[in-house]
Amino acid sequence: MPRHFFEAMLVALLAGLLTVPILGIQIQVEGINVSLEGDPLPVLLAMAAVFMARLLQVPLKAVSGVMHITRRVPRPIHLPTAYRLILIVLVIVAAAIWPFTVSRGAVDIATLALIYVMLGLGLNVVVGFAGLLDLGYVAFYAVGAYGYALLSTHFGLSFWECLPLCVMMAAITGCLLGFPVLRLRGDYLAIVTLGFGEIIRLLLNNLDELTGGPDGIGNIPKPSLFGLEFARRSSTEGGTTFHEFFGLEYSGADTVVFLYLVALVMTLLILYVINRLIRMPVGRAWEALREDEIACRSLGLNPTTIKLSAFGFGASTAGFAGAFFAARQGFINPESFTFIESAIVLAIVVLGGMGSQIGVILAAIALTALPEIARQFAEYRMLIFGLVLVLMMIWRPQGLLPATRPRLELPARAETL
Amino acid sequence: MLEFFQQVINGLTLGSIYALIAIGYTMVYGIIGMINFAHGEIYMISAYIGLITVTALTVQFGVENVPLILLFTLAASILATSAYGWAIERIAYRPLRSSPRLIPLISAIGMSIFLQNYVQIGQGARDLSMQPLISGGWRFGSDAGFQIYLSYMQVLIAVVTVIFMTALTLFIARSRLGRACRACSQDLTMTNLLGIDTNRVISLTFVLGAALAAVAGVLISLHIGKINPFIGFDAGIKAFTAAVLGGIGSIPGAMLGGIILGLSESFASAYLRTEYKDVVAFSLLVLVLLFRPTGLLGKPEIEKV
Amino acid sequence: MNSFNRHVLSAAVSAVLLGLGGLAHAENTIKIAVAGPITGPVAQYGDMQMMGAQMAVEQLNAKGGVNGKQLEAVLMDDVCEPKQAVAVANQIVNDKIKYVVGHLCSGSTQPASKLYEDEGILMITPAATNPNITHQGYKMVFRTIGTDDQQGPTAGDYIANQIKPKNVAVIHDKQQYGQGIAEEVKKTIEAKGFKVALFEGVSKGQTDFSALCTKMKSANVDFVYYGGYHPELGLILRQCREQGFDAGFMGPEGVGNKDISAIAGPASEGLLVTLPADFSADPANASLVKAFKDKNQDPSGPFVMPAYSAVQIIVDAIKGAKTEDPVKLADYIRKHSFDTPIGKVAFKENGDLKEFQFVVFKWHADATKTPVK
Structure with missing residues (x-):
């Protein structure tokens, strides 16, 4: 114990030295006069925090060690198909009923979380299944969002008409961008996609005539339910709104709940499609490619087509989510499509456990809820967010719920020959 | 024509700064194959430390000797920033050494968000600024027409950049530790087997990268004179682009990439429209990678079976 | 993927989000x-x-x-x-x-x-x-x-009637606010028959403007309007003056921040700024200004x-x-x-102030300002 104690002291001392210039000395700019002000308190607080963290690291490690062991034990939960179906139906029903029981703020955040679930699931196909690192995923999200915004404001198409068009647009963009870059390997691919993401955002900001530039596009209509609008008054002459049709009192909460349900349906659709796809030859090919490209080629699979299909599918999912995002916001501008958005979606995929869909869903919910829960910490909010990302990578690099799939390994041969 | 030369000067100054930051990316990538997203933040921290040191010296202690201030600031900033580089590697990357490629990347993104907010809490989100320490310069050309202006600061940036780049190149080429660095970049496991403490070499890489970023940070706070906790992100992406452009893993490549990027931004501003300079910079990156996937000076990757 | 996971998931989601719902407070x-x-x-x-x-x-x-x-x-x-x-x-x-x-x-x-x-x-x-x-x-x-379409014309009129420049550059920061004002200014001065030689956007957070300065200098621009905030304009001023580009500059209230003098130093002398009248200088607000000063706060921000x-x-x-x-x-x-x-205020039907006066100020290197006109 004393050894840990001294170690912790030492680390705290180092932390103190490091934090002095940033936390301990403040630059005061008063008009044109610059002066320095010393304040030891933040440094001492930081030192104390580091000291405690270091001291607790040992018991924590013991705990995580236990977790480590339990994780290794295969979980023998293989319910019969009938039970599985019942459970899935129950979960879906619960998710559908749940918004009627809570406040609209919570429902709204859940909607935001579902957008990230969709993005996460889409990127999971690209990164988790096909093993292609995409750092510019937000570009396709933007294509979907702007696609819907432009189609609806210029041509008056409804959300449901636009949705397939947006998906197609994003998929085409994905294939167009993907085709030349997919022959790049690993990190180079990541960098090129990062470049494309930035270029698309900059173009959105600069092509004022088309995209409204930094002004963005406003008054994007919300989805309607079989032509029934969710609004206090109908936007079209003679149109009927939802509450008028059913003779209800107008309530803004209806819109929020409806948006949530739309997002839920969209998410379930994506989940369904992905679950079909990964059981089809193309899905198998994605994973095979991730594991060994050369083996794939020698089996007669064309890596470019396979990569392109994964990339295009991921892009179309982002376009799908983007169209919904535009509808939820009612207003979009390029600020919503910065690199950090790509980074967060990637963090969701990694945090959830690459290739694990349940994990990705959990991580998306956690990463959306975390900043909201941390809202009470005001300026410490994003600090905590960053720290949690680092700590999670250290403690659970395999993700919250790593993908488990049945696997057979050749028994290690004794090397006696 | 004269303004063309002025634009070249502008581009070279900008490029030098990019090159200094790009070194940090390239060295880390060369050795452990990881994109250190928090490197831009290191640069931002060094700019703060530089600003604080200069302010302390000039306002608090009334030092007026410019070379002395410069040397002391560089030393203080390199020292403190290297410590940050070392600590970040220890905390956020070392425990992840054996994990798949993506894990340290996410950890780096987390670290980057953390550091931005950490500085924001310590120093506030507002822009801090200071007056130029070194002002003045040379003017060329007739009084009536367009005059080319070359400031002392721009010359200083070029000179300091060249000095540190040369020092680094010599260090890598000649010293024992430099050789160990090169060995690590070829084969980490093998180097380890040969009795070289690879952890130490990796720490050293982060420290060296941070030190050069510190030089860039100090130069930028002297030259531009305005910093905030968010400057690291943009500079980081640009410098990273420069590193890739030149061939990631290659030190001369980082220099070349920085200069090319600086020049192309300058020319895009000058002869196209300013709002398209970043589009040009990123398009250049994409094009180079498409036709020369390993960058301008990068070694082609050999496919191993 | 097994169903056990799904169940845990839904429970976890509900728990987290229920917690977010918040509790009602007593309304006193x-x-x-x-x-x-x-x-x-x-x-x-x-x-x-x-x-x-x-x-x-x-x-x-x-x-x-x-x-x-x-x-x-x-x-x-x-x-x-x-x-x-x-x-x-x-x-x-x-x-x-x-x-x-x-x-x-x-x-x-x-x-x-x-x-x-x-x-x-x-x-x-x-x-x-x-x-x-x-x-x-x-x-x-x-x-x-006030709104951008009130402020833009004020600035444009001043440029056209008082400065009468030969070659104007209108620069903005590609943000909604900056570009909006810059477009209004451009419209106003072009309507009065002046030529806008350059209309370009820089990016938020950009720090190196030397290329832009050189461009304006070689285009013989003699007046620059900048739509945006003070950090970028401060740097533009500093870097342009250093290159020996000595045109007049003007900006909206977003640049009227003391920090601009801290960034640009002597280069901020003579900058023109359209601002709401300085309410903190209004004698009627003296006690309020004192209250801010007592808390060590600066009441002069826009x-x-x-x-x-x-x-x-x-x-x-x-x-x-x-x-x-x-x-x-x-x-x-x-x-x-x-x-x-901010004076006696009344609102229009759409919610804008009936009257909101923007005044042209001349900025000084010591971060003070004096009204012109």
Whole structure:
């Protein structure tokens, strides 16, 4: 114990030295006069925090060690198909009923979380299944969002008409961008996609005539339910709104709940499609490619087509989510499509456990809820967010719920020959 | 024509700064194959430390000797920033050494968000600024027409950049530790087997990268004179682009990439429209990678079976 | 993927989100949400707004509050991100807060205002100047600051009538606010027969403008209008002056911040700025300015007094209309005028101020300013 104690002291001392210039000395700019002000308190607080963290690291490690062991034990939960179906139906029903029981703020955040679930699931196909690192995923999200915004404001198409068009647009963009870059390997691919993401955002900001530039596009209509609008008054002459049709009192909460349900349906659709796809030859090919490209080629699979299909599918999912995002916001501008958005979606995929869909869903919910829960910490909010990302990578690099799939390994041969 | 030369000067100054930051990316990538997203933040921290040191010296202690201030600031900033580089590697990357490629990347993104907010809490989100320490310069050309202006600061940036780049190149080429660095970049496991403490070499890489970023940070706070906790992100992406452009893993490549990027931004501003300079910079990156996937000076990757 | 996981998932989701729902508070206070950036790159402007609103709440509470109730400012951080602004707006609806002072950035005000309109929440923005915000036909949306299409023409007229430049460059920061004003200025001066040689955007956070300076210098520009905020203009001034480019410069209230002199130093001498009249210099506000100074706060920021006024208007309307119903208050506000630190204010039908005077100031290197005209 004393050894840990001294170690912790030492680390705290180092932390103190490091934090002095940033936390301990403040630059005061008063008009044109610059002066320095010393304040030891933040440094001492930081030192104390580091000291405690270091001291607790040992018991924590013991705990995580236990977790480590339990994780290794295969979980023998293989319910019969009938039970599985019942459970899935129950979960879906619960998710559908749940918004009627809570406040609209919570429902709204859940909607935001579902957008990230969709993005996460889409990127999971690209990164988790096909093993292609995409750092510019937000570009396709933007294509979907702007696609819907432009189609609806210029041509008056409804959300449901636009949705397939947006998906197609994003998929085409994905294939167009993907085709030349997919022959790049690993990190180079990541960098090129990062470049494309930035270029698309900059173009959105600069092509004022088309995209409204930094002004963005406003008054994007919300989805309607079989032509029934969710609004206090109908936007079209003679149109009927939802509450008028059913003779209800107008309530803004209806819109929020409806948006949530739309997002839920969209998410379930994506989940369904992905679950079909990964059981089809193309899905198998994605994973095979991730594991060994050369083996794939020698089996007669064309890596470019396979990569392109994964990339295009991921892009179309982002376009799908983007169209919904535009509808939820009612207003979009390029600020919503910065690199950090790509980074967060990637963090969701990694945090959830690459290739694990349940994990990705959990991580998306956690990463959306975390900043909201941390809202009470005001300026410490994003600090905590960053720290949690680092700590999670250290403690659970395999993700919250790593993908488990049945696997057979050749028994290690004794090397006696 | 004269303004063309002025634009070249502008581009070279900008490029030098990019090159200094790009070194940090390239060295880390060369050795452990990881994109250190928090490197831009290191640069931002060094700019703060530089600003604080200069302010302390000039306002608090009334030092007026410019070379002395410069040397002391560089030393203080390199020292403190290297410590940050070392600590970040220890905390956020070392425990992840054996994990798949993506894990340290996410950890780096987390670290980057953390550091931005950490500085924001310590120093506030507002822009801090200071007056130029070194002002003045040379003017060329007739009084009536367009005059080319070359400031002392721009010359200083070029000179300091060249000095540190040369020092680094010599260090890598000649010293024992430099050789160990090169060995690590070829084969980490093998180097380890040969009795070289690879952890130490990796720490050293982060420290060296941070030190050069510190030089860039100090130069930028002297030259531009305005910093905030968010400057690291943009500079980081640009410098990273420069590193890739030149061939990631290659030190001369980082220099070349920085200069090319600086020049192309300058020319895009000058002869196209300013709002398209970043589009040009990123398009250049994409094009180079498409036709020369390993960058301008990068070694082609050999496919191993 | 097994079903056990799915079950755990739904339980976890419900638990997390139920917790977020928040608990109802006892209503002995009148809550006013102050929404704007507390963190993020524009937090310094958010500070001005928070400072002004909090001061108003404190002072009004010290005077006994409203109808025996105390005021409470609830600070909400939208980081100036449109996505977060919608979440914040929903949170405000959720917490049953009926009055909002905010948001700050036009980009986040726009999507949020739609929600407030739908939900019958009274919103007064002390900072968002984009004309579109009040052109949506909303009934619940007001602002205590002028708009870009008021400020742009003021600046344009001044350039055309007083400066009469030969070759104008209009530069902006590619943000909603900056580009909006820059376009208004361009329109005004072109209508008066002047030529705009360069109309270009820089990017937010850019630090190197030397290429732009060289370009303007070689195009023989003799006057520059910059639409945007002070950090970029400060650097443009500094780098351009260094290159020996000595044209006149002008900017909107976003550049009228003391920091511009800290950044540009002597280069900020002679900069022209259109600003709301300096309310902190108004003798009627002397005691208020002193109150800020006592708290070591700077009352001269452009959004401090408008934020203070926004709170005061809400309170005066509650007192005057003898109701707390925001919809009735909105009607009341539209029909009456109020005495505030930004002067006697009355509103147009769309929620904009009837009169909001922008004055051209000349900026000095020591961060002071003197009105011209």
